[in-house]
Structures are given as structure tokens and as C-alpha cells.
Amino acid sequence: MPLLLEGKKVFITGATGFVGGYILKSILQKGAHVIALNGKRNDKSFLGDDSKLVTWVDIDILDPNSLLEELKEIDYVIHTASIVSFNTTLDELRAVNVNGTANLVNISLQAGIKKFIHISSIAALGVPEYGNFINENSKWTGDKGMSAYAISKYNAEQEVWRGYREGLDIVVLNPSVILGVGNWDRSSLTIFKTIQKGVKYYPSGLFSSVDVRDVTAAVIKAIELPISGERFILNASNIPFKLALETISNGLNVEAPSKKISKTSVNFIYYAEKIFSVFTGKSSQLSKDLIKSLFSRYEYDNKKAQEQIKIPFISLNDTMKWVKESL
Template sequence: MTRDTPILITGANGFLGSYITRRLLQAGYTHVRGLHLPGSPMELVADVADRVHWLPGDLLDYYSLEQAMAGVDTIIHCAAMVSFDARDRRMMHRVNWEGTANVVNAALHQQVRRLLHLSTVATLGRQSGGPVVDEKTPWQQDRDLNNYELTKTLAEQEVWRGQAEGLEVAVLYPTIVLGAGLWNHGSTQIIQYASGKPAFYPTGATGVVDVRDVAEGVLRTIERDQNGDRFVLNGANVTYRALLEQLSQAFGHAPPRYALPESLTRLMAWFEGARSWLTGSRPLLTRASIHHSFRAYQYSSQRSKEELGLAYRPLEATLEDAVASYLATNGQAGGVLAF
């Protein structure tokens, strides 16, 4: 690829998309197009907005995708809907599954050469306390698979279908992505939670990765330019207790002291669901949102280190940078980390 290769990023103004956009511009790419949902916030890309060709579009509007892809060589698809509210199940299926099918079909029709898809480690087979998960771990139906994970699994199947029809593809599998962004949305909410001096911690373990390392992984994957590439992106395996302890240290207050019983948390989620149903408001806690925080998973990023040459940031550095950004913005405005 050359630096003037036309690249389209779906969800370019979102948390992950904004860092990918910024990293491509930093690397010298001059023809970056950003697809954004009309009315969606642009504050995370305010500093680079004038260097991107912005195109309004909707994953559910096939023709807006076709127009955005005209003349494009490579698509980076990171737009998705994330929700653990059961009421969003149908819309999430449409956005994540049908929307990705639209992206694939439009790319094939417009003769786009390559699609890089941001998936999730949840589409790989994993068992609590089981073997370390990598790219070769086969997916298996999990009775506890939540709606988000199911829709991302179906979305990835559309991507491989696109490959079978002639599209070059690559798929990346990030673990929980940490960094600075909109503090009340997505995975950055754990920074907000830790700022409140929590007394309790969930008993599970997971993988986490710096958002800047994910953006670097995207850049290196598109420049590697091999059809069928698959990489797990994981900076560290960590317990939630250790994660909250390090965040508390970065904030300068005492760490949580008490293990949160899963049974109590499920009961809280039930009452929160009842309150949400009675009032018509969004639930603050759901069974789907808490389930994996009481499970223990480990992930291997060895392949991305060996084949992409990725050197992941230490977890401590990621958390310190994120907390510094949170404090600098008073936990209100969107935060952005420098590369």
C-alpha cells in the first residue's frame, strides 16, 4: 500500500475508530475517509477533523455505503452497536449483523480490494478457567453468550462469506479496550467506576489492551496486506481485582477491599431490571453486563507480537495515561491519549 491509498473507516468518530483515524494520519496516509452516523458526536476527532473526508452514512442504508466506498481500496470496519440491554437485541442484530452484511455486499459491488474487520475475542471459543485463547481456538456455542457477542459472531461470518466471494479480508480480535474516550460509554466506564472509590471488586479475570495498540495493530495489518490474516490483540491478562487496584493507585485512593458475590450481583441486576421496566428508563446493571466479570479468561497475543512486531504498552502506563486524561477533563468531556 502507498500513503495515498484511499481508505474508508466506518465509525471513524467513535472510541476505537478515532484512534485508528489518528494513527493512519500520523503514518502519513492522505486519503482517509470517515463514515459517521449523522448526529453522532465528533469530539473525539475534533483535532483531526479537517484532515479527514467525512461522509454521513448508516450501516443499515446500503446505498450510503456504496457511495462512501466509490474508489476505495481498503475498508476498516469498526462501527458497531454495543448494548447489554435486552430491549436493544433486535436493533443490535440489525446494526452488527445486517450492517456488516451491507458493508460486505457494498464492498463487493464497488470492487473494493480489502476489508479489515474489528471483531472481538468473544467470537473465539473460550471457557472460564479453560485453556489460553488464541486465533486457533474454535468458536463454540455458549449458553451464556450475550446478544452483543452473538451479533459480532454473525457479523464475522459475513466477513468470511465476503472472502469466499472474492474480497480480501483480515480480522482482528481485541480484548477489553482501555484508554481515554467518552467516559460514560463503553469500556472506558471502568475508569469512571474506579474514580468513585469503589469498595467492591468482581472476582473474574480477563484480557485488556491499550486502544493505541489496537490502532497500531490495524495499521500494521493493512500494511502487511495478506488475505485471511487473524490476530488476537491483548496487552495483558489481569484479574478485575488487580485492575481496580492499579486504577485506584493511579487515582491516589485506597483500592476496593471486598469481593463482590456473584449471587448478590445477579439479585441487584434483577431489581435493576424491574426498576427499569417500571420506569421505562435504561437499566444501570444487567445480567449480561456482569456475567463475564465473574469468569476467568486468558488470551495469547503471541502471533501479533511475532508477525506484526507489536510491542504492547505496559498495563500500568495505559491506566496512568487514562486516569490523567480523566482528571484533566474532570470526567466530563471526551479524553484523547497521545500516541
């Protein structure tokens, strides 16, 4: 029988972000009392009047003492806060993504939290030793060739699994690129802004994405269902970038890219930008990790989430219909 959230206290990190904001709204609709971290940007405009129903706290997840004080009477923790970037150093990513998660896990153990929901990423699954197929049982094959972001997400997730071994009930969710209605200047939604400006070329890799509403539904299921020590890949589909960019372009009423670009050409642009940056002072928008992701052909399996927590998964086409209606 599902656990009821009504009247429960839920602590959310990253609640002023794209994903965290949707989760916060959904948790409030369930009748829970939400305690949330004020974000660095602290933009609560998306939340509207719901923001007034939240107890906002100014604490640093890198400060264990302040965390302990806030988590003393909390029932559930939903950890969504992290740095998402291909242009950030491993040390910077480790500080928030790994150390912050470790602190939150440690304090949750001390405070007797009922369940800890960790929003990870498909990046934390690494790459398969053979082939292109990835599921929840795939093993991390080492840091070599992995982006600093992926390494930080993997290490953060290891802190959560450590907490599980020490007695903390946890569920890990590994979403792909999260899309939906929101601020195009932040998170993965910046892809909309880029495409709206005009994109002429498409890479040959596969594009994996998930609707933010499915991520939110998975969080609720993870809390309410009697499950622990499980991870779920949240991914609607694995489709060619050409089709994905056409679908997104149609949703944004702009012309879709029609020319294929090779990895060699993109690498040339990357190195040219690096050279010119010495003279212009402007950093390159490309990175080796981003280029690698544009041409990868990994397929992420969503069967476990469909079967065990009953997430039907909204197609990219339907996500873009929703986005189009919001314009």
C-alpha cells in the first residue's frame, strides 16, 4: 500500500531549478509540507503562489552542521541540486555534486530520514564495455574517457549507495536530457534557445530525452511505493539527432537542420575556437565532452521504470506539443 505524503515534511534541494520546481509543485499537491533550499540564483517566478507555501532556508549543503539542524524532523529528502556542465572542472563539480551529496547522506542517516530520493543522471552509468546498450545493471568501467560531469555524478551516486549500505532507504533516478516548459536560459532547456536561433547542421549520434513530468511522477512513485535500494533509468527514447532536432524545431516553429556534419568538422571548429580564444578572450562554446556526446550512439533501456513504477513515458513529440502550446 502506497505511503501517503499528506502532512509529511519533505526537504528538497534544487527547488528553484527547472526539475526541482516541478517536483516541489507536485509534492505540495500531495499535501506535504516542503522545506527547500534557496538557490544561488533564487528565481522563484516559475513557482508563482506555490512559493509562499514553502519554508525556504538559507543553508549550505557543504556545511553539515546547518544541514543537521534542518533535517531533524524531516520525513523525506529529495536531492536534485547539482552543477550540470561540460565546461566545469572536476574540482568544481566534486565540491557540489559529490561533497554536497555526501554531507546530505550523512546527515540523513543521523536524522533518521525515511527515504532519500537522489536525482542522478544517465551520465553516471558510464559507457558499456561492449556494445551500446545501457540498463540499470550496467557497470561503471572507469574514469578514462569520461567527462568531469559524468565522473562527478557517478561519485555522488556512490555516496548515496554507501548510505544505503549503512541503513538509509534510497531510490536513485537516472534521467536523460530533461525537457519541458520552463526557462530557456537555464538547465537543459538552453537547447531550445540554441535551436530557435537557427541550427543548420545535425550530428550522427543518438539523442536521449525525458519529459520533466515523467521525472516528477517517478519521484512521487519512488517515495510512495515500498521500494528501496533501486535505481531507475528515466528515458523516453533513443532517436537519431536528426529526428530529435526536427521534432524540436517543429515545436518551436523554426526550420530544422538539414545538413549532416562530421565529427572531424566539429573537432576542427573546436580547435579553431580554442586558438581564436587566445586573441578574443572569449571561451569556446564547445568542449571535447560535448562533442563526444553529440556523436555517441548509446541506447538507454527504460523497461524497468515502465514495469516496476509504471512510468509510461511521454514522447519527445508530445513534449514539444506541450512546449509549443506554452509559447
